[in-house]
Amino acid sequence: MDLPFPFGLPFASAFYEALLALTFSMHLVFAQLVLGGTSWLVILGIKNAQHDNVARTLRDWLPFALGIAITLGVAPLLFLQIVDKQGFYTAGLLGSHRFMAILPALIVGFYLLYLQKKLGDTAQRSWRVLLPILTLAAFAFTGYSWSEQHALAQDRDVWVSMYAASRMHYSGAEVLPRFVFFASMSLPAVALAALLLTREAKRCAGVAWLGIVGMLVSAAWLVATMSPTRLEAWNGGNLAWSIALAVGVATAAVGWGLVRFRSRIRPALLVSSWLVVVLSIAALREALRIASLPSRAPAREQLANTHEHALEVGGFLVFLFFALFLACLFAWLSRRVASELSRSRGA
Numbered sequence: 001m002d003l004p005f006p007f008g009l010p011f012a013s014a015f016y017e018a019l020l021a022l023t024f025s026m027h028l029v030f031a032q033l034v035l036g037g038t039s040w041l042v043i044l045g046i047k048n049a050q051h052d053n054v055a056r057t058l059r060d061w062l063p064f065a066l067g068i069a070i071t072l073g074v075a076p077l078l079f080l081q082i083v084d085k086q087g088f089y090t091a092g093l094l095g096s097h098r099f100m101a102i103l104p105a106l107i108v109g110f111y112l113l114y115l116q117k118k119l120g121d122t123a124q125r126s127w128r129v130l131l132p133i134l135t136l137a138a139f140a141f142t143g144y145s146w147s148e149q150h151a152l153a154q155d156r157d158v159w160v161s162m163y164a165a166s167r168m169h170y171s172g173a174e175v176l177p178r179f180v181f182f183a184s185m186s187l188p189a190v191a192l193a194a195l196l197l198t199r200e201a202k203r204c205a206g207v208a209w210l211g212i213v214g215m216l217v218s219a220a221w222l223v224a225t226m227s228p229t230r231l232e233a234w235n236g237g238n239l240a241w242s243i244a245l246a247v248g249v250a251t252a253a254v255g256w257g258l259v260r261f262r263s264r265i266r267p268a269l270l271v272s273s274w275l276v277v278v279l280s281i282a283a284l285r286e287a288l289r290i291a292s293l294p295s296r297a298p299a300r301e302q303l304a305n306t307h308e309h310a311l312e313v314g315g316f317l318v319f320l321f322f323a324l325f326l327a328c329l330f331a332w333l334s335r336r337v338a339s340e341l342s343r344s345r346g347a
């Protein structure tokens with residue numbers, strides 16, 4: 001039986017693949033808080049929930065979460081260029097302005113989040129509906145664009161025809177279910193954060209379950225769109241990651257059941273099961289990427305040599321130093337934001 005990802009790869013490739021999966025997981029958690037948080041604000045706006053504890057908490061924390069999501073996107077962006085240089089650059093060049101449109105979308109989304117935080121409960125009802133819808137559109141566009149870019153980077157057969165037709169938009173069958181999967185996954189993520197911050201057990205459990213059901217449906221849809229060659233990546237060692245994912249989702253569903261029906265909040269159970277889900281998805285995502293790389297032996301060897309060369313360049317200690325420095329900075333900033341928020345609410 002093959003070894004699970006990243007074992008079984010040459011050392012240098014395993015090293016960069018593992019760092020990509022780890023740093024992507026960190027980015028994903030915060031990107032999902034932003035996506036899930038804005039979706040929840042849309043629902044609360046439509047329900048006309050003024051002076052709502054969850055809405056206020058989301059408005060207070062989302063600008064901070066977005067800042068962290070963007071910062072944490074940089075590390076996987078760098079490792080991606082080492083792991084699959086050809087796929088990353090080709091998809092980037094083919095997507096061109098279409099993909100770069102995420103930059104204005106992010107800027108608009110950032111300002112809209114601050115505007116909602118500033119207006120708070122005083123905003124008129126129409127604004128409490130319209131502003132979250134516009135913000136969600138900006139972040140959904142960004143997330144969808146990353147799914148499109150990721151699927152295009154791996155669909156090597158379509159590159160030439162896209163280039164010949166000067167087409168910037170890629171609409172492969174995997175893109176939409178991928179995005180719907182990540183969007184559904186954002187609901188349990190934001191429900192967990194909201195539960196820890198507000199203790200509103202029943203509402204958070206409802207949102208989490210909605211997301212878990214969405215994940216199951218969209219995962220089945222995604223698998224149905226995959227070619228048999230891509231599906232092979234689920235076999236062998238990666239079966240271990242698939243089992244870990246199923247166990248993580250089942251444990252999370254049970255944990256949310258305890259919250260909903262027994263009012264028992266078990267943060268350790270909910271957080272650890274969710275970490276297993278996120279890490280397994282990041283690992284399976286990389287396993288699928290590896291399966292899509294050119295299958296000819298010389299091409300694979302050349303890629304492994306590139307990874308080995310990258311390892312020789314050095315800089316790991318500098319990376320480690322900045323990773324630790326940033327982790328401490330985030331922890332300190334979170335405490336500052338939390339204490340400022342509780343001070344301003346008390347005032």
Ligand code: HEM
Nearest residue numbers: 031034035070073074076077139142143146147150178182
């Ligand atoms: C609110 C804004 C954002 C959202 C909602 C978001 C969401 C996502 C999602 C859903 C994916 C997974 C795509 C897939 O596998 O189908 C992804 C991947 C990724 N994102 Fe973000 N993202 C955001 C902003 C950013 C920014 C600003 C950066 C860069 C600084 C970034 C860097 C990445 C990278 C490097 C990947 C991995 C791409 C790959 O492996 O092909 N993201 N993002």
